[in-house]
Amino acid sequence: MKRRLLIFWIPILFSAALTLAVDDQTWLSSDDGMDSVTSQRTLCLNGVVDKSNPPIKLVSNQNETTNEPLIASITNETLWRNRDGTSQTWFHPRACMMPGKDGQAVALMTLQPIGGSDYFGQVHWSMSSDLGKTWTDPEPIASLDRDPIPGREDDLTAAVCDVVPQYHPKTDSVLAMGHVVFYKGDYFARKEQLSRYPVYVTRNRDGIWSERKVLQWDDPRGHHIYSNGCGQRVVLPGGDVLMSFTYGPREVNRMVSGVRNSFDGDRLKVKEVGPALHNNKGRGLLEPSVARFGGKYWITLRAEDNRGYVSVSDDGIHYDEKRAWTWDDGKPVEMSTTQQHWMTHSDGLFLVYTRRDESNKNVMRWRSPLWIAQVDLERRCLIKASELVVLPLVGDGVDEPDQVALMGNFHVTHASPEESWVTVGEWMPRNGYRGDVLLARVRWSTPNRLPLW
Template sequence: MMKRRTFLRLGGASGAALLAGRPALSTADESALLGEIEKQVLWRNRDGGAVTWFHPRGCMIPRTEGKPLALMTLQEIAGSDYFGPVHWTLSDDLGKSWTDPAAIPSLGRRPVEGHEGLEEGACDVVPEYHAATDTVLAMGHNVYYRGAKFSVADQLARYPVYSVRKADGTWTERKVLEWDDPRGAKSYSNGSGQRVTLPDGEVILSLCFHAGEGDRKVVGVRCSFDGSTLAIKETGPALSLPIKRGLLEPSVTRHGERIFLTMRAEDERGYVAVSEDGLHYGEKKAWTWEDGEALALSTTQQHWLTHSDGLYLVYTREDATNSKVIRWRSPLWVARVDTEKLCLIRETERVVLPLVGDGVNEPDEVGLMGNFHVTNATPGESWVTVGEWRPRREATGDTLLARLHWERPNRLVSSD
């Protein structure tokens, strides 16, 4: 029987040891691992009477007694790439109810010196609990606005920004993840990216970067974090795709002894690569099914769902039901990853959050779900959170949480 108090184990040797010596699972076992999926509406705004909360991304904070505390960052969306200040909210009942969102003071907007009327904000924030320092590291990147819209002509240097929630519940001032490499002179970002925290407290992540050329590249990064300052220690060789904007929004996870990387692209594909150290990745490979058929993906992020007995990918793709939906960003799907062949197993595919409406005849009524996050909440349950929005319906939409129930306990989430 699983006890109620749980916390997320941080990868590394301890996670690898859990997998050592286990027999390979049959396809039937793999497909049976993921059980019931439930949909919960956290905040409603399809009628436009409230706030459309976007970028809902959570993490779990252990407590000495009772259930872990869930923390989520989120922000209002009012147009394409136009976001309000970053907020945060808490749940002490495993996501059933949440406090009213409150602004993180350091992740709001501020005027840009020397550029009258231009404001710098923050977006694409991902919070993750850091056990070694008992803090939450919430990192996204900066963005520029002029008036009530994203300022295409005024995008100055872009870079990761973060704030730290200390054990006493207060948030620190905004800081920048500094990278003095000229390859990132125009932009470098880990926005929306999943990270891996090692047992010693170091952080593995990936950066998407460019110096002004058209296509972005992705590089593996190892950082130190002392509870206050995140600092880059080492980077690896870059991965590239010289098509349109290149490789975007990379996310990493650890499964067994390896680090897995998934990347958004603009050639109707997504890409995966694997590394032993999170720095040196092998050749990237387009996401396919096990028979080699490529998934049709339209410039949208993918994220990892990890279980001690298997690795999964959450994504959007082309389907007969969503042919007119912008970038096919509904529904959300999940499928098991073959970690040796680096492909998805077709018969394990499930719908995480369904398309609501008619994606062929009335696509403007469909809520887009392309900006989502995955959280391992308890040994028996993981979450996928997303803020849907309808860009041609005044940016209205609901904020959703999908509860993915496991048939066997996820030993990457410890209980005691």
């Protein structure tokens, strides 16, 4: 696929508006009976050049060795369909890569049904041995169903949601971690939520899932909740697991800290918890995700003040003071209490996120479309010229927002040297919680040299 980058030289004598356009045709594969779709995308940057600046050459997503954008193309596929409401709506589809029996990479995904707001069914798993082209029928994980609560005579049960699987090379196992959630009958028990905490299961090399376990943390600051739900983690070379907690003694003003755990393939144990990051607005800081890039650890944070936040650490425990996400021109990126996640390439760090746009201004929390942009590592901001749509808004986000499927719970997977994935379960809360499971393939122009596991 040919892509052309238009380069503009701006004289210093004039202040001018400029536009950078990259035209890119993308195709949805018709493999395995999927519908073939062709779409045309145009990326535009509009800005004003200061007279005092020297001439500049605009580049987007650039690979320094080839002078080509790192993202070569983005294509979208549907894995499971239920927009018509005749099947099952799957949610929280999150995949990790792991070695198969022949040593080749296979994908393991966890996912669960959704039947209402924060109301989920048993966690299931599915496998793909052909780089996500086909998937096995989801099978339940027995230990991630609803458990009765000892000592209670009502029908309150402890379920699990927000699960993220990750392969652990040292123990040749998969660690799948989410957090506990409480249901009463057929609804989310909003007034009867007990203390919430991380739970996890492991899958050994023989494909056997363990019983449900609790990641213990005996700290009064996490009395109401401590969690790593939906969060990206980093497996260190020695086998320790670096992640983060969102936590608080009350429902509001939750904090975030870096966390280091030991893991032996069976038990996950907290070794160290770092200083807290704060934001005293609404529930505070939520759903943190961690990535390692450029010799540092990066954390991105959901918040409830129409912003998302970023911080950096040398050790993944002690983070600098957080900064609100901005564009490289200093303008804020408007986000509405929705998670963000990292996509890493050996030559660049990217963020996948939702934000306000004129096309989605009436969509709940602006949770469609999904965007991706490259991170300016020095200024810790997003490069506006690099922004692309990963999964587009389908419908009318201005006049018919209730007909737009929301995509606020998604995941990123480093799938191969050639591509990374974004997976998401759509849901339409005003239309019977219907939706499809989507996979976006972000294909690289230069191989990603980061290890798969």
